[in-house]
Amino acid sequence: MKKLRLGFGSVFSLIVMYFIYKYSSDKGWGILAFISKWYLIIVGGLFILILAISLLVVILTLLAFGITAFKIRKVKKHLKKTKEKIIEADFEVRE
Numbered sequence: 001m002k003k004l005r006l007g008f009g010s011v012f013s014l015i016v017m018y019f020i021y022k023y024s025s026d027k028g029w030g031i032l033a034f035i036s037k038w039y040l041i042i043v044g045g046l047f048i049l050i051l052a053i054s055l056l057v058v059i060l061t062l063l064a065f066g067i068t069a070f071k072i073r074k075v076k077k078h079l080k081k082t083k084e085k086i087i088e089a090d091f092e093v094r095e
Helices: 008-027 030-084
Strands: none
């Protein structure tokens, strides 16, 4: 089974297909314009979907790191305040 790869070649083919679509629309070639338009819609949509999912993962990861850093800072402040309130005392047990 082949892996789906979208790289520089896919971007280049989208650019070429866009110019083919524009040229065939100007010349009145309906079938070629139809095929190139649907190629642009399917492959371009897939490309945009992959980019959107990647961006969403990055944003959610940064958000998780930010929330975790905020909670750690809050816990450190709380521990610092409780350390200041501790009183050390010596005691003896008398019998």
